Amino acid sequence: MTDRRKNPWLPVCDKQALEAGQFVEFALITAEQESGKNADTLPPTGFVFLDGNTPRAYLNRCPHMGVELNWMPGRFMDTDNLFLQCSTHGALFKPGNGECIAGPCQGDALTALDVREIGGSLEVRLPE
Numbered sequence: 001m002t003d004r005r006k007n008p009w010l011p012v013c014d015k016q017a018l019e020a021g022q023f024v025e026f027a028l029i030t031a032e033q034e035s036g037k038n039a040d041t042l043p044p045t046g047f048v049f050l051d052g053n054t055p056r057a058y059l060n061r062c063p064h065m066g067v068e069l070n071w072m073p074g075r076f077m078d079t080d081n082l083f084l085q086c087s088t089h090g091a092l093f094k095p096g097n098g099e100c101i102a103g104p105c106q107g108d109a110l111t112a113l114d115v116r117e118i119g120g121s122l123e124v125r126l127p128e
């Protein structure tokens with residue numbers, strides 16, 4: 001487990017292994033969970049993918065109702081493969097910035113996570 005007080009970055013996957021169209025999901029350890037509070041709740045999750053050649057990561061939480069976007073592992077895109085899509089009510093989000101461009105939370109956005117590459121590994125910064 002990563003001690004987020006010492007290192008807020010969480011390794012999530014090997015950059016070379018991440019292919020176009022692939023989504024890697026991961027669990028985030030919050031400060032509360034690390035300290036033992038809310039130990040019985042599931043940790044929030046996120047996902048990382050390539051937007052062109054740029055790795056991007058978001059919390060896997062729809063701004064409409066706070067549920068995870070996908071109902072099948074690794075499936076986040078709409079049928080046209082243009083936008084991230086929430087499987088609950090169909091909201092569409094731009095892959096590049098998470099902005100919702102259609103659906104019940106239009107104008108809102110996914111929560112972006114900072115991504116960095118260290119030694120061939122992609123890491124995301126744990127949220128505060």
Ligand code: FES
Pocket residue numbers: 062063064065066067086087088089090091103104105
């Ligand atoms: S919960 Fe995502 S669009 Fe309603």
